[in-house]
Amino acid sequence: MNRKKMTSSRRHHLKSLVLSIAFGLMDVEAKQLVANKEAHMNEHCPVLDLPGSTQELQELCKKLNQQIDQVDEERYDLESKVAKSNKEIEDLKIKVVDLQGKFKKPALKKVRMSADAMLQALLGSKHKVSMDLRANLKQVKKEVKEESAEQVGDWRKNIEDKAGMDGRKKMFESEA
Numbered sequence: 001m002n003r004k005k006m007t008s009s010r011r012h013h014l015k016s017l018v019l020s021i022a023f024g025l026m027d028v029e030a031k032q033l034v035a036n037k038e039a040h041m042n043e044h045c046p047v048l049d050l051p052g053s054t055q056e057l058q059e060l061c062k063k064l065n066q067q068i069d070q071v072d073e074e075r076y077d078l079e080s081k082v083a084k085s086n087k088e089i090e091d092l093k094i095k096v097v098d099l100q101g102k103f104k105k106p107a108l109k110k111v112r113m114s115a116d117a118m119l120q121a122l123l124g125s126k127h128k129v130s131m132d133l134r135a136n137l138k139q140v141k142k143e144v145k146e147e148s149a150e151q152v153g154d155w156r157k158n159i160e161d162k163a164g165m166d167g168r169k170k171m172f173e174s175e176a
Contacts, residue, residue, distance in 0.1 A: 051057060113121070
């Protein structure tokens with residue numbers, strides 16, 4: 001496969017083209033959103049004409065309060081439906097994960113921790129447990145072997161005695 005690498009100027013040019021197209025689409029979307037909002041407001045909120053007498057103003061306020069109550073009820077109903085569907089979606093996601101049986105285990109990091117710190121992390125800060133491992137060890141006194149100078153003797157003499165076939169013969173005779 002012979003793939004040619006794209007030059008940086010070509011890549012920059014293509015990137016700027018893609019961004020200009022995306023910005024154009026976003027502008028169209030924003031204009032459409034504003035138009036939709038205006039249409040909705042014109043449909044649901046007629047132009048307000050204020051009456052001159054207080055009696056008519058009070059009736060208008062009551063009518064507006066009733067509309068506000070109705071909109072609040074609809075909003076509450078819609079919010080409860082959304083919350084219920086979100087809960088169902090979460091439950092279904094959990095069921096899907098359970099049915100797949102694949103749980104991704106996170107990569108664990110090595111942590112250097114002493115035994116005391118580990119116990120404190122497990123049991124909490126209330127329990128003061130110290131593991132003094134050396135306290136339970138048995139005390140052993142070392143016995144110093146004193147080899148007699150006669151056994152060791154002069155090392156040069158031992159080497160000379162064991163050198164050659166005569167020395168090997170002496171070794172076998174002394175062991176037997």
